[in-house]
Amino acid sequence: MGRWSRRVAEQFVAWLDADEGLRWLDVGCGAGGLTAVVAARCRPRTVVGVDRSENFVAHARASASPHAHFVVADAMALPVRDETCDAVVSGLVLNFLPSPAAAVARMARATRPGGMVAAYVWDYAEGMGFLRRFWDAAIAVDPAAATLDEGRRFPVCRPEALRAVWSGAGLEDVSVVPVEVPTVFTDFADLWDPFLTAQGPAPGYVAALDPGDRERVRDALSATVPPQADGSVALTALAWAVRGRRPDPSRPTARRHVG
The missing domain is CATH 3.40.50.150 (Vaccinia Virus protein VP39)
Incomplete structure (x- = not known):
């Protein structure tokens, strides 16, 4: 952020x-x-x-x-x-x-x-493009992740x-x-790697996943953020x-x- x-x-x-x-x-x-x-x-x-x-x-x-x-x-x-x-x-x-x-x-x-x-x-509920896509991908893989979604947890957003x-x-x-x-990321790795830091609700969730589920969430997120011609990912916050x-x-x- x-x-x-x-x-x-x-x-x-x-x-x-x-x-x-x-x-x-x-x-x-x-x-x-x-x-x-x-x-x-x-x-x-x-x-x-x-x-x-x-x-x-x-x-x-x-x-x-x-x-x-x-x-x-x-x-x-x-x-x-x-x-x-x-x-x-x-x-x-x-x-x-x-x-x-x-x-x-x-x-x-x-x-x-x-x-x-x-x-x-x-x-958090609607306008944070990369975070909204992350939680949607995580919930598709693991419905229990919905309880951690800031869009649902934070009332004043x-x-x-x-x-x-x-x-x-x-x-x-x-x-x-x-x-x-x-919020322009140079490539998908630039978007994904901060989720591996274990700092904050979304990275903390990723850190707790087993390697297989972590890859499934990564793949699900990647599918929702197609890159531009130069490989960058352009979203808004x-x-x-x-x-x-x-x-x-x-x-x-x-x-x-x-x-």
Whole structure:
């Protein structure tokens, strides 16, 4: 996933069209990809990335800009006071949290009145071309694999669910848009080999298979992704971006959701 996530972050930040000089918080920052885009594009007053992984935070600190700071902390227990951030964002994290709704509610509390809460998630259910084809192939070989399919396991990966979570957190002016990036693999091996890393739900499933079943899943996937004339495999990956604002009592009017 990592090779495509920076492209989504770039489009997401451009869509937010935020003012300069804001105080940002990046929840579940991982290795700091979204934090780096905010620092480069938005001229923030400060941007703080938080992640529970010490290794991710160490990696992010090693390449951080002067405006970016990183803290080891849990997304469900943010290390900031209420109403202290102008913009709280999260990239590709919500579905991996124990309660996405509770996490967004906490993000909203950290945001000042009138401030922005925004995130993006992969569309595991329909829009992740190579991952959707993988699980369809795996399920055709092993129907029990359906229980591991992120499209079924992750509830907040479609626009309706994102709107509901944002509105449920009391946020206004909620908008959801698609963000699509091309995912071009040099050949089938370039697509398949990452599934052999044992990192993540799909690679973990592959690692647990016996060699025969692993080859059957590989062959079933290969049959669904015919190569281009040059041998490459061209697919697309879809994410959904969502944003909303914390209600500001000083505003004369308020809209519950748009878009």
